Amino acid sequence: MDIANYMQQIGQQAKSASRLMARASSAQKNQALRLIAAAILREAVAIRAANHIDMEAARATGLAPAMLDRLSLSEQAINNMAEGLLQIAALPDPIGEITDLKFRPSGIQVGQMRVSLGVIGIIYEARPNVTVDAAGLCIKSGNATILRGGSEAIHCNQALAKLVQEGLLGAGLPVQAVQVIETTDRAAVGQLITMPEFVDVIVPRGGKGLIERLIKESTVPMIKHLDGICHVYIDDKADLVKAANIAFNAKCHRYGTCNTMETLLVARPIAAQILPKLATLYARKQVELRCDAEAFALLADYPYLVAAQEADWSTEYLAPILSIKIVSDLDEAITHINHYSSQHTDTLVSEDYSRALRFMREVDSASVIVNASTRFADGFEFGLGAEIGISTDKLHARGPVGLHGLTSVKYVVFGHGEVRE
Ligand SMILES: NC(=O)C1=CN([C@@H]2O[C@H](COP(=O)(O)OP(=O)(O)OC[C@H]3O[C@@H](n4cnc5c(N)ncnc54)[C@H](OP(=O)(O)O)[C@@H]3O)[C@@H](O)[C@H]2O)C=CC1
Ligand SMILES: N[C@@H](CCC(=O)OP(=O)(O)O)C(=O)O
Numbered sequence: 321m322d323i324a325n326y327m328q329q330i331g332q333q334a335k336s337a338s339r340l341m342a343r344a345s346s347a348q349k350n351q352a353l354r355l356i357a358a359a360i361l362r363e364a365v366a367i368r369a370a371n372h373i374d375m376e377a378a379r380a381t382g383l384a385p386a387m388l389d390r391l392s393l394s395e396q397a398i399n400n401m402a403e404g405l406l407q408i409a410a411l412p413d414p415i416g417e418i419t420d421l422k423f424r425p426s427g428i429q430v431g432q433m434r435v436s437l438g439v440i441g442i443i444y445e446a447r448p449n450v451t452v453d454a455a456g457l458c459i460k461s462g463n464a465t466i467l468r469g470g471s472e473a474i475h476c477n478q479a480l481a482k483l484v485q486e487g488l489l490g491a492g493l494p495v496q497a498v499q500v501i502e503t504t505d506r507a508a509v510g511q512l513i514t515m516p517e518f519v520d521v522i523v524p525r526g527g528k529g530l531i532e533r534l535i536k537e538s539t540v541p542m543i544k545h546l547d548g549i550c551h552v553y554i555d556d557k558a559d560l561v562k563a564a565n566i567a568f569n570a571k572c573h574r575y576g577t578c579n580t581m582e583t584l585l586v587a588r589p590i591a592a593q594i595l596p597k598l599a600t601l602y603a604r605k606q607v608e609l610r611c612d613a614e615a616f617a618l619l620a621d622y623p624y625l626v627a628a629q630e631a632d633w634s635t636e637y638l639a640p641i642l643s644i645k646i647v648s649d650l651d652e653a654i655t656h657i658n659h660y661s662s663q664h665t666d667t668l669v670s671e672d673y674s675r676a677l678r679f680m681r682e683v684d685s686a687s688v689i690v691n692a693s694t695r696f697a698d699g700f701e702f703g704l705g706a707e708i709g710i711s712t713d714k715l716h717a718r719g720p721v722g723l724h725g726l727t728s729v730k731y732v733v734f735g736h737g738e739v740r741e
Contacts, residue, residue, distance in 0.1 A: 327511035446473040553668050577638075609643075650668075
């Protein structure tokens with residue numbers, strides 16, 4: 321395959337499709353979403369068969385269990401993809417909304433109209449449900465998209481792409497509004513990020529290697545969705561029952577997601593009370609605990625205990641591993657988090673109102689949570705219907721990105737024959 325030519329063609333097709341998508345009616349876009357949902361349910365067996373091929377290949381290469389979990393599509397996950405599309409269909413259409421329309425002294429009326437971004441290139445991990453969530457959000461927000469999922473998911477992504485295109489066709493929308501790149505050759509990524517004539521925005525979801533390349537090479541603006549070095553800080557004013565539930569869920573609910581806790585900070589006055597209890601819970605899941613010297617001494621009998629190294633505080637394990645540090649107070653916790661966190665999601669467990677407010681104001685992360693698990697940092701859980709991912713950028717969109725994050729506004733002016741004096 322001549323990758324440069326192939327990507328030029330994909331880019332041109334996306335650009336043409338984006339013009340039609342920008343003016344598509346809400347009814348058409350919603351019809352496409354419903355048709356895709358129905359096709360996914362109808363073809364559940366074929367989707368699972370494609371996923372099985374990917375899973376077998378990934379197992380053969382020794383992919384880590386948490387990554388296999390991310391790649392696998394259960395019957396429930398397939399139902400959830402379809403349900404997610406129906407939820408996106410039920411959301412109000414943001415496109416065309418005019419806000420803040422005001423008369424100016426000159427007589428003109430000035431307002432802002434919400435518009436689509438155009439063509440969005442999304443590079444993401446081997447997680448097939450993202451293919452459907454991203455396609456659904458891009459369709460509803462009137463964009464065209466070029467999708468480059470993780471190579472381990474290629475068969476499943478192609479099967480899903482066919483169903484998405486079937487739905488677009490059925491609703492009278494351009495099938496090339498959603499294109500899945502058919503090659504796993506990373507040269508295609510290199511092309512995608514250097515086609516500003518066709519691509520308006522790149523959304524990279526991934527780790528440091530991906531981002532380093534994109535920062536060096538991309539000539540297209542990006543909304544970066546980076547790694548999650550997420551923290552839970554258990555304060556000495558915490559309700560310890562809540563704290564244990566939250567700290568267990570934040571680590572053990574799913575190891576491979578970016579909103580999983582990687583470091584637990586515990587206030588010194590309650591460390592001896594809470595840490596052994598938590599260790600009992602973590603031991604059931606065989607979670608390795610990488611502890612600073614103080615926590616190490618408290619948990620000396622724990623079966624999977626390791627002394628933490630400096631590098632642990634800035635490591636995203638995506639695995640049953642947790643680093644633990646005892647801190648003196650909220651100030652030390654905030655300082656640690658702002659130094660080591662990837663500014664994705666951080667949680668405080670405390671019953672103290674003033675400390676909660678301080679944590680929310682001072683922790684510089686996309687989602688700052690009080691008394692709930694970091695795992696809630698998710699577009700669906702935040703009520704966005706679905707998400708493109710979790711932006712760790714500060715500009716344009718921050719945190720879970722839903723429909724609004726895939727749009728922009730332009731000024732619109734209604735005149736009545738006015739001329740400037
Ligand atoms: N903030 C967020 O919303 C999210 C963040 N993440 C983060 O992603 C990371 C885990 O996912 P993981 O699969 O390991 O991520 P990777 O960064 O390894 O892969 C993600 C995607 O980028 C591609 N890629 C990676 N490196 C390059 C490169 N140098 N050139 C071209 N393409 C590249 C991969 O392709 P290939 O298949 O060829 O490897 C894949 O499609 C974690 O850090 C996690 O926190 C994940 C999801 C959401
Ligand atoms: N929003 C997601 C987490 C973000 C995400 O997609 O993470 P990842 O599993 O690293 O691709 C969730 O809570 O399921």
